[in-house]
Every structure is written in C-alpha cells, then in structure tokens.
Amino acid sequence: TLFRSKLCERIAYTKFVVRVDSPEKICVMKDQPGAPPLTVLALSFKMVLHPKTNQHEIAVVAGVLMPEVSSSTPVESGMIMHAASAPNFVAVRPVNHKPVPIGIQEQARTKTGGLELVPNEQALLNFVLAKVMKLDPDVILGHDLTGFGLDVFLNRLASCKTRDWSRIGRLIQRKDLNAMVKSKLGNHVPDALAGRLVLDTLVSAKELCPREKDYSIPALAESLLNRKLHPRTDALATPIAFEYEQTLNALLRECVQDAEISLQLSNTLSVLPLSRQLTSLSGNVWSKTLRGARAERIEFLLCHELALIKPKLLLPDKLSKYDRKALEAASNPGSAIVQTEEKAGRRKPQYAGGLVLEPKKGLYDRYVLQLDFNSLYPSIIQEYNICFTTMDVDAMKNKAEDEIELPEAGLAEGVLPRVLRRLVEQRRAVKAVMKKEQDAAKVKQLDIRQLAIKLTANSLYGCLGFENSRFFARPLAQLITLQGRETLQRTIDLARDSFNAEVIYGDTDSLFVYTGLEDMMKVRALGTELKREVNKRYKTLEIEIDAVYARMLLLKKKKYAAMKVASLNEPQNLVREVKGLDLVRHDWCGLSRMVSSFAVDQLLSKDLSADDAIGNVLTNLDFIANQVMTNQIALQQYIITRSL
DNA sequence: GGCTGGAGCGC
DNA sequence: CGTCGCCGAGGCGCTCCAGCC
Numbered sequence: 001t002l003f004r005s006k007l008c009e010r011i012a013y014t015k016f017v018v019r020v021d022s023p024e025k026i027c028v029m030k031d032q033p034g035a036p037p038l039t040v041l042a043l044s045f046k047m048v049l050h051p052k053t054n055q056h057e058i059a060v061v062a063g064v065l066m067p068e069v070s071s072s073t074p075v076e077s078g079m080i081m082h083a084a085s086a087p088n089f090v091a092v093r094p095v096n097h098k099p100v101p102i103g104i105q106e107q108a109r110t111k112t113g114g115l116e117l118v119p120n121e122q123a124l125l126n127f128v129l130a131k132v133m134k135l136d137p138d139v140i141l142g143h144d145l146t147g148f149g150l151d152v153f154l155n156r157l158a159s160c161k162t163r164d165w166s167r168i169g170r171l172i173q174r175k176d177l178n179a180m181v182k183s184k185l186g187n188h189v190p191d192a193l194a195g196r197l198v199l200d201t202l203v204s205a206k207e208l209c210p211r212e213k214d215y216s217i218p219a220l221a222e223s224l225l226n227r228k229l230h231p232r233t234d235a236l237a238t239p240i241a242f243e244y245e246q247t248l249n250a251l252l253r254e255c256v257q258d259a260e261i262s263l264q265l266s267n268t269l270s271v272l273p274l275s276r277q278l279t280s281l282s283g284n285v286w287s288k289t290l291r292g293a294r295a296e297r298i299e300f301l302l303c304h305e306l307a308l309i310k311p312k313l314l315l316p317d318k319l320s321k322y323d324r325k326a327l328e329a330a331s332n333p334g335s336a337i338v339q340t341e342e343k344a345g346r347r348k349p350q351y352a353g354g355l356v357l358e359p360k361k362g363l364y365d366r367y368v369l370q371l372d373f374n375s376l377y378p379s380i381i382q383e384y385n386i387c388f389t390t391m392d393v394d395a396m397k398n399k400a401e402d403e404i405e406l407p408e409a410g411l412a413e414g415v416l417p418r419v420l421r422r423l424v425e426q427r428r429a430v431k432a433v434m435k436k437e438q439d440a441a442k443v444k445q446l447d448i449r450q451l452a453i454k455l456t457a458n459s460l461y462g463c464l465g466f467e468n469s470r471f472f473a474r475p476l477a478q479l480i481t482l483q484g485r486e487t488l489q490r491t492i493d494l495a496r497d498s499f500n501a502e503v504i505y506g507d508t509d510s511l512f513v514y515t516g517l518e519d520m521m522k523v524r525a526l527g528t529e530l531k532r533e534v535n536k537r538y539k540t541l542e543i544e545i546d547a548v549y550a551r552m553l554l555l556k557k558k559k560y561a562a563m564k565v566a567s568l569n570e571p572q573n574l575v576r577e578v579k580g581l582d583l584v585r586h587d588w589c590g591l592s593r594m595v596s597s598f599a600v601d602q603l604l605s606k607d608l609s610a611d612d613a614i615g616n617v618l619t620n621l622d623f624i625a626n627q628v629m630t631n632q633i634a635l636q637q638y639i640i641t642r643s644l
Numbered sequence: 645g646g647c648t649g650g651a652g653c654g655c
Numbered sequence: 656c657g658t659c660g661c662c663g664a665g666g667c668g669c670t671c672c673a674g675c676c
Contacts (some may be wrong), residue, residue, distance in 0.1 A: 045655095092659080101655070174657090177658085213652095213653090273670090288663095291661075291663085293664080294665055295664070295665060298665080300675085318662090336645065341664085346650085346651095346667095349666085349668085351667080351668085352667075352668095352669030353666065353668060354654095354655065354667065354668065355668095356655085356669070458666095459665050461645090461665080462665025462666045463665055463667090465665075465666045466665050466666070468662090468663090477667095481666085481667075488647090507668085507669095508654085508655045529659090557668080557669055558653070558654045558655080558668075559653090559654090559669090559670075578654060579654065580654060580670080583651080585652065585653065586652080587651070587652070587671095587672095589655095642651070643650095643652090644650095644651095644653085
C-alpha cells in the first residue's frame with residue numbers, strides 16, 4: 001500500500017510511505033530498471049572546546065552537494081571538480097560571544113562563497129537540519145563522521161534541545177535524543193540517520209587501503225588523490241582563530257576543502273559502487289557494509305548460503321557474551337564463575353597462528369627469490385574441505401590441536417569451501433577484465449574491487465576465530481592455521497631437499513630463497529621449477545613467484561629491507577621495499593626515519609661495497625649529530641606520534 | 645634479569 | 656506513545672619499550 005505521507009500517520013519525512021503486511025510479500029523485481037541515482041551530501045565540521053564544560057561545540061559547518069550519483073558506476077573526476085568549485089554552503093557562528101570579523105560579516109551579507117552567518121550554535125544546528133531536509137540526501141558523507149563529526153553533532157542537538165532533531169534522518173523519531181546519546185551503548189549515529197547512508201571515508205579508507213598508515217585527510221589526499229595540501233589545523237579549532245578575518249577565512253576554506261576531499265576520496269575509492277556490490281554479495285544491509293562490520297557481512301553471506309542447502313540446517317544461535325557465560329555456567333554448575341576482565345584492546349591469543357621462520361640475518365647481494373601462497377587460508381579451506389558441514393565441530397571443541405583431524409576425503413563440498421570458491425571465481429573474473437581494460441582509472445577501481453573480494457575471502461577465516469561471530473568455530477580456525485604451518489614447512493623442506501635451495505626466511509605464507517645467482521634467467525627458471533613442483537601436489541593451493549630482490553638486508557623476524565626487481569624483463573629497474581623497520585613506523589620521529597632511510601639506501605646500493613656503505617652511514621651520522629647539536633634541525637623533525 | 649602489558653607493525 | 660532489544664569489535668606472531676619485582 002502506498003500512502004501519501006501526509007494522509008497517514010507521520011512516520012517519515014519522505015514524500016511517500018510504503019507499508020507491507022508481511023515480508024513474504026516482498027520479492028525481487030524481474031527486469032530491474034537499474035538503481036536510481038543518489039544525492040550525496042558531504043559534510044565537514046570545525047569544533048571548539050567550551051572553556052567551562054570542556055565539551056566540543058560546533059562552530060563551522062560546510063556542505064558540498066553532489067546530485068545524481070550512480071551507485072553502480074564509478075564517478076568521473078570532472079563531476080567532482082564541478083561540485084567542489086561551488087560549495088553548497090558553509091556556515092559560521094560567533095565563538096565566545098565575540099562578533100566575527102567585519103570582513104566575514106561582509107562576505108555573509110553579499111553571499112560570497114555561499115557563506116552563511118548565524119547568531120549562535122543552536123541556529124547553526126537548525127541551519128544544517130533545514131539544509132538536510134531541503135536537499136534530502138540519500139548519502140551523508142564525511143571524514144571521521146561516525147567517530148567525531150556526526151557524533152558531536154548529535155550530542156549538540158541533544159544538549160541544545162533542538163526541536164525535531166530527527167530531521168537529520170528520514171524517519172520521524174520522538175525518542176529523547178539526550179537519553180540516546182548518553183547511554184553508553186555504542187554508536188547512535190546510524191540509528192539517528194535512519195533512511196540515509198552514512199559514508200565515513202575514514203572507515204572506508206581503512207577497509208579498502210589496509211596498507212596505508214596515516215588516514216588523516218592530508219595524508220590520504222596525497223597518497224590517493226596526489227594532492228599536496230597546505231599545512232592545516234585540526235578539526236578542533238582554537239577560539240582565537242575566529243577573531244581575525246585571515247585566520248577565520250583559512251578555517252572556512254579548510255572546512256569546505258575537507259568536505260570536498262572526503263567526497264573525492266569516496267569517489268576515487270568507488271566506495272558507493274563497491275559497498276553496493278559487497279552488499280549484494282553478502283546479502284546484508286548496505287548501511288552496515290558502510291560501517292565496516294565485516295563479521296556481520298560474513299554472517300549474512302553464510303546464512304544465505306545455508307538457506308540454500310538441503311536438507312535444511314538450523315542456524316547456530318548468535319550468542320552474546322552474556323549468553324555464552326550463562327551457557328558455560330549451566331554446563332559446569334559446580335565450577336566457580338571465572339571473572340575474565342574484558343579489555344577493549346587485544347586479548348591473549350586463543351590458538352596458534354602462522355609459522356614465522358627464524359631469519360638467516362645478513363646482507364644478501366645476489367638475487368633473492370620470494371614465493372607466496374595465493375590466499376593461503378581460503379585455499380586451505382577449499383583444499384581440505386574444512387567446514388562445519390564436513391566436521392563435527394562440537395566434538396572437537398575442547399580437543400588439543402593435534403587431535404583435530406581433517407575431514408575424510410570424498411565428502412561433498414562444504415559450505416565454506418563453496419562460498420570461497422565462488423569468491424575466488426569472481427575475483428578471477430574481475431582480474432581478467434582488468435587485463436583487457438585500457439583506462440587507467442577503471443583499472444584502479446577494478447583493482448580495489450578485487451582487493452575487496454580478497455579481503456572478504458580472508459576475513460571468513462578471521463570470523464571462524466572470532467568469539468562474537470555467529471559462526472565462531474575455533475577448531476576450524478585452529479585446523480586452518482595448522483595446515484598453513486604444515487604447508488609452509490613442507491614447501492621449505494621441498495626447496496631444501498629437492499632443489500638444494502637456501503631458504504633464508506619465511507612468514508605464514510611466504511618463503512625467501514637465496515639463489516646466489518646473478519643471472520635473472522636462471523633465477524626465473526629456478527622459481528618456475530619450484531613453483532611447478534609445489535603446485536602439482538595440490539588441487540587448490542597455489543604458490544607463485546611474488547618478487548625477486550637484487551639486494552636484501554634481513555635483520556629480524558618481520559623486519560627487512562630489499563631492492564625489488566620491478567619487472568622481471570628489466571632487472572635494472574629496482575624499487576626499495578621496507579618492512580617493519582623503524583623507518584616505516586610512526587612512533588619514531590622524522591629525523592630518525594630520515595637517518596635510517598639513508599642507511600638502508602647505502603646498504604642496498606648496488607654500486608657500493610658493504611664497507612663503503614658503512615663508511616657513508618657513519619659519516620652521515622656524524623654530520624646529522626653536528627646538525628642536532630648546533631640546532632639546525634627543524635622542530636618538526638623531532639615529533640613522534642604514538643597513541644596512548 | 646625475567647615477567648607483563650601496550651603499541652604498532654607483518655602476514 | 657514509550658519500552659524492549661541491550662548488540663555494535665575478523666585472527667595470531669613478533670619486536671620494542673616501559674614498568675614492576
């Protein structure tokens with residue numbers, strides 16, 4: 001039944017409300033007309049601290065609107081530039097009861113740059129609510145919205161007792177917002193914004209670019225958008241910046257730029273098309289995919305898969321911590337209840353993980369060959385048909401690792417192997433399209449998509465070992481990592497025994513072989529031969545030549561640096577790769593990283609003997625020490641970043 | 645000197 | 656109209672550091 005919203009009881013701010021008697025009456029349309037375009041509103045805030053309450057208050061809001069965004073195809077970059085050149089609005093209010101500078105007042109009067117001047121925070125909040133109502137965006141987008149911006153916004157809406165606060169979403173909500181934001185239970189942003197998608201580019205970037213280390217706007221703008229930004233202030237501004245036209249103008253520009261950059265990041269990463277595909281893949285709710293809840297995606301993926309198999313199976317209950325404790329207590333009535341301190345951080349490991357070889361430390365100056373298993377854990381699940389449908393997980397619950405046995409050969413393919421096989425097939429298809437694609441931008445987007453499929457496949461294993469997951473099955477996780485360790489060990493033994501190869505290091509799914517060779521053709525031949533010998537032992541498991549290094553400095557487990565041959569056809573073209581060393585860690589200052597980087601460059605230099613390299617390093621150390629003593633190093637170079 | 649816990653990496 | 660639900664979080668391995676006994 002389709003109601004005009006005004007005629008029925010007010011449920012939503014939308015034009016129409018559709019009410020369905022039963023979920024069974026909902027079906028998927030045949031001949032889908034294609035998804036309607038989305039309206040996207042990028043928001044950005046600047047906060048100040050209230051001097052007495054020490055609470056965040058909102059002082060500036062900027063919005064950039066992008067209408068007619070497709071959720072199926074990536075956005076062309078031209079459209080973003082167009083949207084960015086005209087911010088939809090930027091609003092500012094006086095801070096600490098001091099009027100904003102005359103120049104800013106003048107800008108607001110003449111509406112230059114869409115600037116709006118409002119008398120106080122309450123008015124600012126209402127201004128935003130009115131804008132959101134009018135523009136009615138399907139997607140509200142911004143950087144760190146869920147962790148900061150919208151969170152503070154909701155808190156301010158509550159504190160200022162704003163009328164009809166739920167206009168920020170599409171559902172009319174009369175709940176007491178104050179009670180909502182003050183209850184300790186998690187994040188209320190998505191609930192408050194019911195009916196709109198919340199796209200937090202910080203959350204998305206973390207999921208889609210796991211190798212990135214700095215997820216701040218300037219860092220992401222540089223690495224993903226190739227844009228170097230001017231040094232900027234924090235989202236938390238100082239009140240004094242509101243007293244001068246120049247500093248306030250800079251603040252306003254920054255706020256608009258943050259919204260614009262966030263919009264560009266979302267487009268570059270194709271967050272909307274990608275999250276929509278991921279959602280279709282797992283059959284969960286889109287807004288949850290955007291929240292980055294991987295465990296829930298896997299849960300839905302498996303629930304749908306289980307609904308298809310016959311005979312039908314009961315799904316495992318989803319147990320909360322409380323449920324699990326109650327069950328535990330019921331099964332051991334005599335035992336005392338062990339109070340486990342649940343800390344927010346990482347717990348102690350519950351089972352053994354990957355095998356890490358003790359490295360043969362040193363500087364290697366001839367070719368090193370690196371071989372990697374492709375998607376080791378997903379492959380193992382498929383190779384050995386590991387699944388709760390092929391094994392009696394309950395019976396193994398309290399067994400030691402070496403008592404857990406592999407499923408018998410010849411059983412029908414389990415649910416987990418089948419899901420993974422499908423994911424692998426899809427990823428292969430994406431990669432095939434990528435190879436044919438000429439457009440570099442589209443290649444990048446396809447690359448992100450295949451990465452996302454890979455991440456989904458990899459997090460399946462993670463969810464088996466995750467206590468709060470519906471499909472938590474520690475014995476399976478244990479068996480998978482055990483097979484991983486054995487697979488790597490067998491490969492090392494084979495390399496040593498059949499090829500007389502010197503394995504100098506290996507971590508979980510990789511091994512590094514010192515070839516002692518200087519002829520690339522021979523290195524490739526060895527690699528190919530090793531690969532063939534390993535792969536013929538398995539159906540699904542597959543090892544590949546991951547890299548060849550011309551020089552390698554191996555220091556410790558998970559700490560090494562090497563010159564990687566960029567392309568096997570051009571062995572002269574080398575790229576530095578550094579893992580785990582101080583110079584890749586943010587908890588060391590810039591100066592330290594610089595010195596460390598110089599040392600690594602010297603040691604890995606093709607044209608230098610080790611002695612000469614060491615000599616240069618020592619000279620450089622003296623030079624830098626002198627600069628430090630004579631105060632010639634910028635203070636910036638001494639800053640370390642570390643969370644507490 | 646051994647132990648523990650936290651941070652931040654690697655996979 | 657308010658209450659109820661009380662969730663919301665992928666894994667382990669390793670090094671380095673601080674702090675404690």
